[in-house]
Amino acid sequence: MDNQPRSEFDLIGRFFADLGAHRADVLLGVGDDCALLEVPVGLSLAVSIDTLVAGIHFFHDCDAEAVGHKSLAVGLSDLAAMGASPAWATLALTLPERNDDWLAAFARGFGDLARTYGVRLVGGDTTRGPLSVTVQVHGLVRPAAAVRRDGARPGDLVWVSGTLGDAGLALRHLREGDPVDPALRARLERPDPRVALGSALRGIATAMIDLSDGLAGDLGHILAASGVGAEIDLAAVPLSSAVASRIASEGDWSLPLSSGDDYELCFCAPPEQASLIGSLGNTLSCALSVVGRIRPEPGLVARMPSGESITLTNAGYDHFSDNT
Amino acid sequence: MDNQPRSEFDLIGRFFADLGAHRADVLLGVGDDCALLEVPVGLSLAVSIDTLVAGIHFFHDCDAEAVGHKSLAVGLSDLAAMGASPAWATLALTLPERNDDWLAAFARGFGDLARTYGVRLVGGDTTRGPLSVTVQVHGLVRPAAAVRRDGARPGDLVWVSGTLGDAGLALRHLREGDPVDPALRARLERPDPRVALGSALRGIATAMIDLSDGLAGDLGHILAASGVGAEIDLAAVPLSSAVASRIASEGDWSLPLSSGDDYELCFCAPPEQASLIGSLGNTLSCALSVVGRIRPEPGLVARMPSGESITLTNAGYDHFSDNT
Structure with missing residues (x-):
């Protein structure tokens, strides 16, 4: 039911272009209907999705860089618990209004952690609404070795x-x-x-x-x-x-x-x-x-x-x- | 910062167990740290994530079955636009409070569409907060054939x-x-x-x-x-x-x-x-x-x-x- 111009929220995507590590297994990243990803033969895909909601999982005034860090960290922790190696992430970010300072800090926190663990942000969605962050992480593991x-x-x-x-x-x-x-x-x-x-x-x-x-x-x-x-x-x-x-x-x-x-x-x-x-x-x-x-x-x-x-x-x- | 018992929200997961089509390529579905999924040799993984927020993308009083249907449909439409065949979905659902009638109807709408297109729900997260639904869809396509x-x-x-x-x-x-x-x-x-x-x-x-x-x-x-x-x-x-x-x-x-x-x-x-x-x-x-x-x-x-x-x-x- 959102008939508002999406252009302003589309622009938000610019904060997230090229975020994280370069990976040759990303055939197509942010900017098409889907990302296209290459899973190596012999490995299975491990996925986990988590939401952090402002006022529930973090304080409304929490440092945006920390929110960016933590929203990815909780998913990487799920991959770790499976013994999977992190590969890619997608990000669905809901914001009450556009705030470029907040976005830049969030992207810094998310991107720094992504680079640390060799993760590439490959897709996302930005919408208007009460502040919350959903991240899906994707990892790789030999199916018999998954814990x-x-x-x-x-x-x-x-x-x-x-x-x-x-x-x-x-x-x-x-x-x-x-x-x-x-x-x-x-x-x-x-x-x-x-x-x-x-x-x-x-x-x-x-x-x-x-x-x-x-x-x-x-x-x-x-x-x-x-x-x-x-x-x-x-x-x-x-x-x-x-x-x-x-x-x-x-x-x-x-x-x-x-x-x-x-x-x-x-x-x-x-x-x-x-x-x-x-x-x-x-x-x-x-x-x-x-x-x-x-x-x-x-x-x-x-x-x-x-x-x-x-x-x-x-x-x-x-x-x-x-x-x- | 959520120190509330999660047990009530964990229970919500029961509405989503075994939702959608049976698929032999789901090595591990809902209920562990990650789902484990098998991508066939020669195919690439196509993923897309979308959020629908109450009051923005649907009316607060919208029929929950329709919300369940649409939250998956928008992702399947992205897979269609890539020429990818639908395979799996994950669901991050944020709810102001537990409402079993709403959840049952939502799961019905989501599940019916999932079965129609051979999609299995393999993981998710349920959290407390303003009503919104984020779905990631996963499809399969030969990389050279993706549109x-x-x-x-x-x-x-x-x-x-x-x-x-x-x-x-x-x-x-x-x-x-x-x-x-x-x-x-x-x-x-x-x-x-x-x-x-x-x-x-x-x-x-x-x-x-x-x-x-x-x-x-x-x-x-x-x-x-x-x-x-x-x-x-x-x-x-x-x-x-x-x-x-x-x-x-x-x-x-x-x-x-x-x-x-x-x-x-x-x-x-x-x-x-x-x-x-x-x-x-x-x-x-x-x-x-x-x-x-x-x-x-x-x-x-x-x-x-x-x-x-x-x-x-x-x-x-x-x-x-x-x-x-």
């Missing part, structure tokens, strides 16, 4: 990368109007997807997921898909000193367990792979921690540092969140 | 399918609060993408585009990409009787020239292909009309039924629209 959620087996160790809960803590500070350490804030607004780690874990991890909703819920997806359970040891969950202090003072584990946006990887692997995984972490300068073990019995049990064990529900572990 | 916008040559005839301006007229009636003939309204709300025609024109059409913004602007994209111009004969533009009457009474050609949403195909082909194209139209029961001819001189000239010729600007032909 799914359904391969965890009893006895596998459960690993996570990095530290958990930092993004959630940054968000709490921002909501409370407190000053936020820039490094902590970057964990929320400019997550660095674990692309190299995801690829390195092909053939090693039995199951993998990225931590977008918190360890309890996301590990729960692996457990449900694999038909197994797990016990995790909260004392082994890797925490930054800021998050560790917050937990020590409040006794509340919701930051690592159920606040989202960490974009670390959680994966399972047989214990005999532990030393190989350890050396991968060293090679990639990426902290990797064992936080638990897969069990045949369904359900997720957390052993508290006090020694007490509690069973986390299967319904999203909402009792750990702020809203229940 | 781009840049192949029009002087002497080529310019063709369009169907009749033009119907969707625009339906929209005017709805805006004016007038009763709308159901068939005319369906042209706006349930466009039928010209998938079979697009595929049949591989190797015949030199350039093709779908008419989402009106003949003048969309043909203008072909002209710009091909480095040519065209003369069109307004008396030859195919019109329904309703649109023809409106033009006769108002003397305003904006309905076929610059109102959007027709989702017919506009294509160019050498004159010696005319009889083959005519028989294609018969086979497909699809009206195909020659509306003009490509010229070496840049610009788009319209010959009015009165015999007078006017030059349409290159800037989107906005002087034909309601808003200028």
